[in-house]
Amino acid sequence: MYNTRIRGVLIKGNKSYSDITHEILKPMNDRTPLWWWVAAFFATGALFWGVWGFYNTISTGIGTWGLNNNVAWGWAIINFVWWIGIGHAGTAFSIFLLIVRQKWRTSINRAAEAMTIFAVMAAGLFPLIHMGRIWDGIFIFPYWNTRGPLWDNFNSPLFWDVVAISTYLMASAVFWYVGMIPDFATIRERTTSKMKKKIYGILSFGWIGNAKGWLRFETAAILLGGMAAPLVVSVHSIVSMDFSVSIVPGWHTTIFPPYFVVGAIFSGFGMVLTLMIILRKVYKFKDIVTDGHLDAITRILVFVSLIMGTAYLTELFMAWYSGSEYELFTFMKNRVTGDYKFAYWTMITCNAIIPQLFWFKKIRKNITMVFIISIFINIGMWFERYVIVVTSLSKDFLPATWASYSPTITEVSIFIGTIGLFLLGVLMFFRFVPTIAISEVKGVLKETTTHKSFIDED
Amino acid sequence: MRTNIIGIYEDDDVLLKAVDKLQDNGVKVADVMSPFPIHGIFERLNLTTRMPLATFLYGAVGTIAVFGFLYWTSVVSYPLKFGGKPLNTLSFIIIMFVLTIFVGTFFTFMTYFVREKMYPGKEVTLPVPETTNDKFVIVVNTTDDMTKADIKKINDLMKESGAVEIKESNINYIS
Numbered sequence: 001m002y003n004t005r006i007r008g009v010l011i012k013g014n015k016s017y018s019d020i021t022h023e024i025l026k027p028m029n030d031r032t033p034l035w036w037w038v039a040a041f042f043a044t045g046a047l048f049w050g051v052w053g054f055y056n057t058i059s060t061g062i063g064t065w066g067l068n069n070n071v072a073w074g075w076a077i078i079n080f081v082w083w084i085g086i087g088h089a090g091t092a093f094s095i096f097l098l099i100v101r102q103k104w105r106t107s108i109n110r111a112a113e114a115m116t117i118f119a120v121m122a123a124g125l126f127p128l129i130h131m132g133r134i135w136d137g138i139f140i141f142p143y144w145n146t147r148g149p150l151w152d153n154f155n156s157p158l159f160w161d162v163v164a165i166s167t168y169l170m171a172s173a174v175f176w177y178v179g180m181i182p183d184f185a186t187i188r189e190r191t192t193s194k195m196k197k198k199i200y201g202i203l204s205f206g207w208i209g210n211a212k213g214w215l216r217f218e219t220a221a222i223l224l225g226g227m228a229a230p231l232v233v234s235v236h237s238i239v240s241m242d243f244s245v246s247i248v249p250g251w252h253t254t255i256f257p258p259y260f261v262v263g264a265i266f267s268g269f270g271m272v273l274t275l276m277i278i279l280r281k282v283y284k285f286k287d288i289v290t291d292g293h294l295d296a297i298t299r300i301l302v303f304v305s306l307i308m309g310t311a312y313l314t315e316l317f318m319a320w321y322s323g324s325e326y327e328l329f330t331f332m333k334n335r336v337t338g339d340y341k342f343a344y345w346t347m348i349t350c351n352a353i354i355p356q357l358f359w360f361k362k363i364r365k366n367i368t369m370v371f372i373i374s375i376f377i378n379i380g381m382w383f384e385r386y387v388i389v390v391t392s393l394s395k396d397f398l399p400a401t402w403a404s405y406s407p408t409i410t411e412v413s414i415f416i417g418t419i420g421l422f423l424l425g426v427l428m429f430f431r432f433v434p435t436i437a438i439s440e441v442k443g444v445l446k447e448t449t450t451h452k453s454f455i456d457e458d
Numbered sequence: 459m460r461t462n463i464i465g466i467y468e469d470d471d472v473l474l475k476a477v478d479k480l481q482d483n484g485v486k487v488a489d490v491m492s493p494f495p496i497h498g499i500f501e502r503l504n505l506t507t508r509m510p511l512a513t514f515l516y517g518a519v520g521t522i523a524v525f526g527f528l529y530w531t532s533v534v535s536y537p538l539k540f541g542g543k544p545l546n547t548l549s550f551i552i553i554m555f556v557l558t559i560f561v562g563t564f565f566t567f568m569t570y571f572v573r574e575k576m577y578p579g580k581e582v583t584l585p586v587p588e589t590t591n592d593k594f595v596i597v598v599n600t601t602d603d604m605t606k607a608d609i610k611k612i613n614d615l616m617k618e619s620g621a622v623e624i625k626e627s628n629i630n631y632i633s
Contacts, residue, residue: 017493017592142531151531155540155549163553167560174567181576182590186493189587205571206580208631209589210597211503213574214495219509220570227513227559227566234556443494446470 010104010444012287017442020288021186024436027283028187035282036427043423050417053410054129062132064410071393071405076130077242078385079415081260082267083123083422084165084239085381089268090116091172091232094179098225104296106440107289111279112272113176114433118425119271120169122418127161129414157241164231164238171228178220181207182439236264243388249326250335250392253318259311263384266304266351270377273297275426277371279435288436295364301377302358309352330392339404340391343383350380462488463609464585465596465616466623470496473594476619477502480596485612489597489632491589509573513566520561524554585627596621 011020056064067074090113097105128134140162142152152159184204191197207213240260243251273294280289319331335344354376357363364370395402429435467473470492477487481502490499500506532538533545543549571577586595598612616624 021493021591142527148536150538151536153540154528154532154553155543155547160549160552160556163556163560167556167563170560171563174563178567178570182493186590189584189590201581202579205576205578206582207576207590208582208584209491209493210632211490211492211499212505214492215500215505216507216509216570216574218495219507220566223510223513223566224563227517227562231556231559234552238552238556439494 010107010290010292011441012290015287015445017445020441020445021190021438023285023288024434024438024441025187025190027430028432028434032431033282036431040424040427043420043427046416046420047424048417048420049413050415050420053413053417054125056410057129057132057414058134062130064408066406066408066411068403068405070396070401070403071390073389073393074405075407075411075415076126078382078389079418080123080126081239081385081389082382083119083126083418084236085260085264085267085385086271086378087116087119087123087168087172087268088232088236088261088264089272090114090119090176091168091228092265092268093272094175095225095228095232098221099229103444104293106444107285107293107436108272108276108297109440110176110179110433110437111275111429111435112268113172113179114429114435115271115275115426116172116268117169117176118422118429120165120172121425122422124165124169125418125421126414127158157238157245160238161242164235168231168235171224171231175221175224175228178217179437179440180433181205182209182217183434183437185209186438187434233261236261248392248396249324250319250330250388253315255311255314255318259315262304262307262311263351263381266301266308267378267381269297269301269304270374270381273301273370273374274378277367277374279430283430283435285436288441291365291367294367294370298358298364298370301355305352305355305358309348312348312352326397330395334391334395335387339394340387343387344391347380347383347387350376351384354380461600461626461628462585463598463600463612463616464625464627465598465619465621466586466588466625467594467596467620468592468622469620470594472620473596474498474502476596476616476621479619480598480612480615483611483615485598485615487596488599491584491586491595491597493590493592493594496594509566509569512569513562516565517558517562521554521558523561524557525550528553582631583629584631585629600626 013019015023065074065076090109093105093112094109097109128137131137140152140159181204184200185207188197188200188204191200237257237260240256244253244256246252276289276294276297280286316331316336319327322328334340354373357369357373363373390405394404465476467476473490473492474496477490477499480487487503490496490503492499528550529546532547532550537545539545584590585597586593589595596616600609613624
């Protein structure tokens with residue numbers, strides 16, 4: 001094994017193993033704080049509003065949405081892609097950084113994976129709701145039926161989506177849960193409450209932590225890492241193919257798969273940053289999720305932001321270079337200028353320009369600024385999907401069929417509802433599960449605390 | 459009745475040296491329990507796992523099974539042209555790729571749980587509960603042919619190598 005001096009101190013404050021257990025489990029043993037109840041109240045409210053929108057859509061039909069013949073995909077697909085993108089960070093964190101042996105992931109991966117699961121759950125709701133007749137949802141799976149049997153169209157990206165997203169949800173959920181088993185065992189052995197002992201006893205699957213157990217545990221983790229890393233790339237490539245296999249101007253480009261994958265990692269890391277800043281603040285985890293950790297994420301973000309900017313410019317160039325007047329119209333007359341220029345320039349500003357501020361050390365070290373920029377990234381990535389979906393559909397080949405689109409209250413409420421669902425999931429995670437992987441942090445404690453951090457030098 | 463001699467340590471590096479010392483003196487270390495995986499312990503205890511092979515086999519079988527299903531449904535059971543594409547199309551690769559990962563992941567973890575005999579609600583008693591927090595434990599099985607002197611020797615070796623506590627326990631934690 002090698003040690004890196006570049007990353008510096010991962011866990012500050014010369015902690016013992018027992019300190020780490022105590023510190024990470026402390027929020028779970030404390031009384032539920034007031035902010036938690038307030039946040040849970042608002043999240044539940046949002047969720048109920050979403051349930052109303054859901055009920056409205058299912059009982060009346062898709063007519064309650066602002067869609068029309070041209071713009072047949074609106075907020076539903078925008079939000080779907082946005083949530084899936086956010087969901088990418090968890091796996092990117094645990095899997096990519098596991099494979100390249102980046103030890104700083106250990107303080108963050110648990111929270112990032114939790115975020116992934118709730119985001120993918122929120123994303124998965126949209127295709128279901130968009131079916132309108134949700135009770136026919138079983139049609140998306142190839143099952144033995146009495147109509148032939150007539151199977152699915154395996155050439156359709158929508159079917160690939162079904163396969164990709166269910167695999168992604170399964171793999172990340174299993175990986176997340178198995179990673180928590182040793183920590184559940186820690187709670188089981190520590191707690192004095194009978195109730196907790198029972199619950200975490202069930203959850204910990206009888207974990208004992210002997211040598212053979214750890215060997216299998218580590219092997220399983222690295223095997224899943226090897227399998228899920230291509231999955232991270234393939235899921236969002238497949239989502240992008242929902243668009244790029246069509247002939248709609250602005251969608252029919254080969255840049256889409258890499259552009260979507262990078263965008264997903266960008267938005268995911270942005271959301272991880274938002275959440276980790278909150279987590280370390282409310283639970284006082286500053287020694288475990290250090291400024292160095294946040295610094296590492298911002299450095300990745302500034303790089304990914306450059307790729308995003310390059311992708312936007314490439315799209316513009318290709319629109320001109322392709323010689324297709326429809327492509328050129330979509331990009332120059334309907335995105336850069338025209339009805340949707342606000343959305344387009346919001347996207348450019350939030351994704352390609354504002355994150356460039358991370359080049360400055362002063363801004364990287366100012367956590368408030370980092371937090372604000374991470375919010376901008378989340379907003380910018382939503383607008384990116386809005387630009388892609390709505391501009392291309394609203395004005396395509398025939399001016400006679402042009403239409404405009406604006407969402408109705410039902411669509412908005414479903415979106416707010418999924419935010420509520422996500423927040424409620426995250427809040428439950430904050431309250432009932434060790435938010436940082438205790439056993440993994442202990443594993444990196446010794447290798448890193450002896451080095452001095454580059455971030456603390458001044 | 460089989461009992462275990464259990465040496466409790468407070469540091470993983472000390473424990474590694476202790477394992478070396480015990481093994482150099484001909485004592486068979488049965489197991490080590492720790493709050494996190496200790497690097498170097500698997501080689502010392504000669505532990506190996508065939509899980510990678512199992513995963514490869516699951517993946518291979520998964521790929522073939524998925525292709526078989528797609529081919530059978532699209533070419534044999536109900537041949538139906540979509541967009542002028544051949545019945546046996548390249549699109550299958552995408553589905554095969556993703557479902558191979560699905561099958562590989564799912565069955566790898568099933569194998570993990572089966573081999574570890576882990577299931578929800580399984581009850582275990584740890585000889586030293588603190589091994590899930592900050593203690594490291596070496597377990598040595600006592601056998602019938604061990605004399606009192608042998609046991610004392612093991613105790614002494616553990617003490618010399620830095621054990622903070624040594625005890626005998628007849629808890630059978632591996633079920």
